[in-house]
């Protein structure tokens with residue numbers, strides 16, 4: 001599976017560790033930056049590029065990392081067709097995929113240990129959408145709203 005990653009300075013070290021861990025697990029990983037540590041960099045550009053790349057591919061997923069993951073998730077959600085969820089626990093990792101069919105997870109590097117964050121990312125990536133009709137119906141309502149605003 002292809003996985004797209006992005007992080008600002010706050011998630012820079014975690015992204016590097018996550019990239020290694022995912023490659024070791026056999027994922028096909030694309031890094032959308034940041035490519036150098038800059039404490040003044042801004043998350044929107046990296047996260048939007050990452051989410052656009054996810055949207056362009058069938059079955060690709062993305063992880064956007066910052067200090068909290070909040071802004072990163074917000075940025076990814078600006079991309080039409082993308083459902084990005086803040087993943088901060090095992091339960092939210094599972095629900096993001098099973099209930100929301102989220103294609104992108106926002107993770108806060110300042111909220112977890114490196115090992116904990118990597119475990120959450122892997123859980124998100126390995127969990128399938130439930131395909132339950134009630135969840136699909138709600139996703140379809142979101143898509144209909146988005147399309148009505150074109």
Ligand SMILES: O=C(CO)[C@H](O)[C@H](O)COP(=O)(O)O
Pocket residue numbers: 008010011039043065066067068069070071072
């Ligand atoms: O989590 C984030 C956005 O939601 C950012 O990573 C965070 O706001 C960066 O903070 P600072 O510039 O103070 O290091």
